[in-house]
Amino acid sequence: MLKIIEDDPWLRPYEADIENRLDYYEQHLARIIKSHDSLEHYALRHKELGFNHSEHHNGWYYREWAPAADALSLIGDFNNWNPEAHPMQRKEGGVWEVFIDDKEGLGHLSQVKVKVQNEQGSADKLPAYIQYAIQHPESYDFSGYIWKPEKAFKWTDKKFDLKKLGAPLIYECHTGMAQEYEGVGTYKDFEENILPRVKELGYNCIQLMAVAEHPYYGSFGYHVSNFFAPSSRFGTPNELKSLVNTAHNMGIAVIMDIVHSHAVKNEAEGLNNFDGSGHQYFHEGGKGYHEGWDSKLFDYGKEEVERFLLSNLRYWLEEFHFDGFRFDGVTSILYHHHGNGVAFDHYDKYYKDGVDWDAVRYLQLATTLAKIIKPNCILISEDMSGMPGMCQAVDEGGLGFDYRLGMGIPDSWIKLLKHKADENWQMDEIWNVLSNRRYREKTIAYAESHDQAMVGDKTIAFWLMDKEMYWHMQKIDENLIIDRGIALHKLIRLITASAGGEGYLNFFGNEFGHPEWLDFPREGNNWSYKYARRQWSLVDNKELKFEYLNNFDKAMIALLEEYKVLDAEPAHLINMDEKNQVLIFERAGLIFIFNFSPNNSVPDYKFWVPMQGNFHYLLNSDDAQFGGHARVDSTTVHQSFQEAAENYISIYCVNRAAFVLERK
Numbered sequence: 003m004l005k006i007i008e009d010d011p012w013l014r015p016y017e018a019d020i021e022n023r024l025d026y027y028e029q030h031l032a033r034i035i036k037s038h039d040s041l042e043h044y045a046l047r048h049k050e051l052g053f054n055h056s057e058h059h060n061g062w063y064y065r066e067w068a069p070a071a072d073a074l075s076l077i078g079d080f081n082n083w084n085p086e087a088h089p090m091q092r093k094e095g096g097v098w099e100v101f102i103d104d105k106e107g108l109g110h111l112s113q114v115k116v117k118v119q120n121e122q123g124s125a126d127k128l129p130a131y132i133q134y135a136i137q138h139p140e141s142y143d144f145s146g147y148i149w150k151p152e153k154a155f156k157w158t159d160k161k162f163d164l165k166k167l168g169a170p171l172i173y174e175c176h177t178g179m180a181q182e183y184e185g186v187g188t189y190k191d192f193e194e195n196i197l198p199r200v201k202e203l204g205y206n207c208i209q210l211m212a213v214a215e216h217p218y219y220g221s222f223g224y225h226v227s228n229f230f231a232p233s234s235r236f237g238t239p240n241e242l243k244s245l246v247n248t249a250h251n252m253g254i255a256v257i258m259d260i261v262h263s264h265a266v267k268n269e270a271e272g273l274n275n276f277d278g279s280g281h282q283y284f285h286e287g288g289k290g291y292h293e294g295w296d297s298k299l300f301d302y303g304k305e306e307v308e309r310f311l312l313s314n315l316r317y318w319l320e321e322f323h324f325d326g327f328r329f330d331g332v333t334s335i336l337y338h339h340h341g342n343g344v345a346f347d348h349y350d351k352y353y354k355d356g357v358d359w360d361a362v363r364y365l366q367l368a369t370t371l372a373k374i375i376k377p378n379c380i381l382i383s384e385d386m387s388g389m390p391g392m393c394q395a396v397d398e399g400g401l402g403f404d405y406r407l408g409m410g411i412p413d414s415w416i417k418l419l420k421h422k423a424d425e426n427w428q429m430d431e432i433w434n435v436l437s438n439r440r441y442r443e444k445t446i447a448y449a450e451s452h453d454q455a456m457v458g459d460k461t462i463a464f465w466l467m468d469k470e471m472y473w474h475m476q477k478i479d480e481n482l483i484i485d486r487g488i489a490l491h492k493l494i495r496l497i498t499a500s501a502g503g504e505g506y507l508n509f510f511g512n513e514f515g516h517p518e519w520l521d522f523p524r525e526g527n528n529w530s531y532k533y534a535r536r537q538w539s540l541v542d543n544k545e546l547k548f549e550y551l552n553n554f555d556k557a558m559i560a561l562l563e564e565y566k567v568l569d570a571e572p573a574h575l576i577n578m579d580e581k582n583q584v585l586i587f588e589r590a591g592l593i594f595i596f597n598f599s600p601n602n603s604v605p606d607y608k609f610w611v612p613m614q615g616n617f618h619y620l621l622n623s624d625d626a627q628f629g630g631h632a633r634v635d636s637t638t639v640h641q642s643f644q645e646a647a648e649n650y651i652s653i654y655c656v657n658r659a660a661f662v663l664e665r666k
Contacts, residue, residue, distance in 0.1 A: 023353075030363055045371050051067060052066075062148075090116075115145070128270070135228045135234060144215075155247075169562070171563060181195065205559060206255060209259055213318075214228065224264075262314070299334075336358060336387065337358060337361075383403040405505055415449055446504075449495050450512055454509075463515030464518070467486075468483075501594070517537075522534045576612070584596065599657045603633070615641075615642055640663065
């Protein structure tokens, strides 16, 4: 019996489905190994297609897969854009090839395109495997460039060891909006100005958004056009490498937010209609179009598509030293219906109804390959369907991810903030959302990510404090709305981080309650960058209360790291008190106490503890340094006492406060 069924007996009726799905993967993997020696060789398509220099032949081979095309020719500044100068020859499997001698002038930063002819006519395209593309600001058109600098980038990160990282404490970032000025930030800006902040806060991992090239800045990087090209709007490939290298030397891992769920529909710079067939990389007709995203959907059953995407993973891991991936849109990948309008309320939805077996197989190959290339890499699935086995090994019947995003957690917090006064918050509802996850499947918990910060929604800080943040964030200014907001902001983040999963994620700036939403330049805002940035001056200003939230986040992350809270077994509930809105649990040997009540401060709050001893404060959200009211002396030691052979302690449990105690 497969391990996934041993772990979840409710899956027994689907044993045949799970075994058949695994067999579908294993037979395909066996074919790959037979024909290509190994999966890692199969994923070297970027060394075969695209531009590859041959030292032996003193020239360049350019190859392109375009099975439906009638003719291809390489054009560029090196041949005066003459389509007759370098016609390509058709080889096996719909691959076209041309050799360019070094004497002909093709080299680093040569500008190139490929002219593709088919029965509809001809069109100039960017090569599918292009590694550097630049968008012209006047026309928004792209040009492709050869990227092969004379001196290769010198890495100095050999001492960085992912094995020693522990539970991921993730700082989710976007390079372009990382700066305070109204414009697009660069890799260099990020390396010099943001990485030191990450290090100071204590996060051990950054998750970079919008890495692969995309034509529309406002797509947040989710409409990718050039899968092998780091976005040039932030700088050069070497500048991205420098960013990763510096992060590693600071002890910080770098995860890439990778988009293999869909691609931009643009034809000139993207993959869409590359060979004129309309369905080369993507499914044919409506099946290949995502109406909600206005983008194209990959056909994971095609060998060349599979090799393109797998090679893309290998490329980012090896060429740029990324430490793993957060796979975007996994629900859309897995199902023919893409999760649209589907309530995943029965196991049939995971095994009987609308599952794309080719897509499942692709994800199994992807996670297997990533672990071969970098065994300790971090693989995170953004899946809202809850497919069983997402984070179990492939040979156990799973898909091989390390973590799934706890997407229900931020949705729950926003729902509470929008629809319930906090005096009506139910402790069992909060606890159930944070503790309800599949056995043996690790979760990345988060109170809010970039999704909650976009225009049309609000950050947690803005839900709590709204326009009052504009006028009452000076430390000398007393304001009840701000006091409530700061208090609950700290409680929400601490309980989410400590009880919600085995990893934690924060969208940068939200740790200090960044006051405004995200809005990229667009016609509707007169192409303004005002809301496409992070206002670090707010948290750096010692006269403002943003510093309180930043201090608390730093202390919280330090506690999670020092005591390996997220590496420990899931939190164990100790006390749930709906009357006083108190929730207490134990994790990693620490006692976490939360009082969400607006009013009830209990002077002698007694509760059971699982061990006897003297309990000291490790963290007190009511401390003055965190914007609290200093009602509890953090030097106090609580000695346990016995009643009916059970251990208890008693504390001053003040309202809207959280405490973490350690037994000594």
